[in-house]
Amino acid sequence: MTLPRPRIAILGGGPGGYEAALVAAQLGAEVTVVDEDGLGGACVLADCVPSKTLIESSSTMTSLGRSASLGLELASGDNPVLGVDAPALNARIKALAAAQSNDITEHVTAEGVGIIPARGRLAGPHSIEAAGTTVHADVILIATGATPRALPDGVPDGERILTCRQLYDLTELPEKLIVVGSGVTGAEFAGAYQALGSQVTLVSSRDRVLPHEDKDAAVVIERVFRRRGMNVLGKSRAETVHRKGDGVIVTLSDGRQVIGSHCLLTVGMAPSTSGIGLAETGVKLDSRGFIEVDRVSRTSVPGVYAAGDCTGVLMLASVAAMQGRIAMWHALGEAVQPIRLSHVASTIFTDPEIASVGVSQAAVDRGEISARVAKLPLATNPRAKMGGLRDGFVKIFARPGTGLVLGGVIVAPRASELILPLSIAIEQNLSVDQIAHTFSVYPSLSGSVTEAARTVMEFAPDAIA
Numbered sequence: 001m002t003l004p005r006p007r008i009a010i011l012g013g014g015p016g017g018y019e020a021a022l023v024a025a026q027l028g029a030e031v032t033v034v035d036e037d038g039l040g041g042a043c044v045l046a047d048c049v050p051s052k053t054l055i056e057s058s059s060t061m062t063s064l065g066r067s068a069s070l071g072l073e074l075a076s077g078d079n080p081v082l083g084v085d086a087p088a089l090n091a092r093i094k095a096l097a098a099a100q101s102n103d104i105t106e107h108v109t110a111e112g113v114g115i116i117p118a119r120g121r122l123a124g125p126h127s128i129e130a131a132g133t134t135v136h137a138d139v140i141l142i143a144t145g146a147t148p149r150a151l152p153d154g155v156p157d158g159e160r161i162l163t164c165r166q167l168y169d170l171t172e173l174p175e176k177l178i179v180v181g182s183g184v185t186g187a188e189f190a191g192a193y194q195a196l197g198s199q200v201t202l203v204s205s206r207d208r209v210l211p212h213e214d215k216d217a218a219v220v221i222e223r224v225f226r227r228r229g230m231n232v233l234g235k236s237r238a239e240t241v242h243r244k245g246d247g248v249i250v251t252l253s254d255g256r257q258v259i260g261s262h263c264l265l266t267v268g269m270a271p272s273t274s275g276i277g278l279a280e281t282g283v284k285l286d287s288r289g290f291i292e293v294d295r296v297s298r299t300s301v302p303g304v305y306a307a308g309d310c311t312g313v314l315m316l317a318s319v320a321a322m323q324g325r326i327a328m329w330h331a332l333g334e335a336v337q338p339i340r341l342s343h344v345a346s347t348i349f350t351d352p353e354i355a356s357v358g359v360s361q362a363a364v365d366r367g368e369i370s371a372r373v374a375k376l377p378l379a380t381n382p383r384a385k386m387g388g389l390r391d392g393f394v395k396i397f398a399r400p401g402t403g404l405v406l407g408g409v410i411v412a413p414r415a416s417e418l419i420l421p422l423s424i425a426i427e428q429n430l431s432v433d434q435i436a437h438t439f440s441v442y443p444s445l446s447g448s449v450t451e452a453a454r455t456v457m458e459f460a461p462d463a464i465a
Helices: 015-026 041-045 048-065 086-110 184-196 215-227 317-331 361-365 382-386 420-427 432-436 447-459
Strands: 007-011 030-034 114-116 120-122 127-130 133-136 139-142 146-148 176-180 199-203 231-233 238-244 247-252 257-260 262-265 269-271 304-306 346-348 353-358 372-377 393-398 405-412
Touching: 007 015, 007 120, 007 127, 007 133, 015 030, 015 041, 015 086, 015 139, 015 317, 041 048, 041 086, 048 086, 048 184, 086 114, 139 317, 176 184, 176 247, 176 257, 184 199, 184 215, 184 346, 199 257, 215 231, 215 353, 215 361, 215 393, 215 405, 247 262, 304 317, 353 420, 361 393, 372 447, 382 447, 393 447, 405 420, 405 447, 420 432, 432 447
Parallel strands: 007 030, 007 139, 030 114, 139 304, 176 199, 176 262, 199 231
Antiparallel strands: 120 127, 127 133, 146 269, 238 247, 247 257, 346 353, 353 405, 372 393, 393 405
């Protein structure tokens, strides 16, 4: 007797949704994804892929700006200055995002997953309604993501007052861009547009940019921002944003006004959880509207799982994807390890980048974690000197006595790539002496990782396993 294939229905096609669909299909389930925007979701079509494509272009501008210090001269006739073709730049960004979405769609459909391109909602714990049809399922996964928040008195209009998802329709580079919010998104876009040639004012309600990140790293980034000409307003909360003619006026809580050509609002994300049948189905939300889940992605309703930004659990594509995979492994009876957020590596794509994994400096300073710390300036690295790089560092946290790697922070170009050995060390319970005895290429930026590990050994001989 052949058992029927388990039926999986997924509401939302972002990283949490499509990665879950791939896992479920490979495990033999009958899978249907309901998604109204296109596979890849906002991550691919409006957020992560477009923003990092923009930042890649801005980083190239920054690199070219170092040409004189490298003995190079950029000149072409009477116009030695590089410019930005905003329509071409934005067209490339949107084309790459669409191409990535198409690649994901082809991959998912090749695995036999059905796709319904429509807005859906739960019709109970075992069904989703979409486009006039009902998809019945044994297991449902909700992966509906989140949307940018706005100020109560600062509503985006898509022309002068913008969210990060509206930037790519601009026909010109913002002349004077005011970025409200100095968290990850605000810092990334502020740095990118400053590099592309905009005059940027960054409005931060805290005393420094990136208030929730490693303080040493945030200090480096703010110093770089100011050196490159950015106007950083600390301890300045934006109250209102209004259009005035062809510009905008941002009024701060102390009455000061900042005038610009455009304003970008980066004041957080709101979960996309309303109007999709959650309350009627009994799925619990927290006080902020995020879906409550446990470490294997289960909601309060048996058979209903959730993954990604709609859960408010570390809003990273990698975390959403892992939540989705874990949900399917658990639902379909596979061995599964609950998600370990302490092992998640993250990157802030400023220039230089900030990558981190494991324990934080703040936790060490508060006495919550006992750790030996080594911090090595990037400026001492020979490869960095060759490239004219002077901002950044490699920091490693190791457990006293055993030397096990507990975490690390890297501030450097391509820190997103350089953090991998520290992530592996944490995942595999490696010690600093094992990293220190690993060959690194000379010269290379990754050599600073092994050198920092040797520094821990030199100043903490008892940390050698």
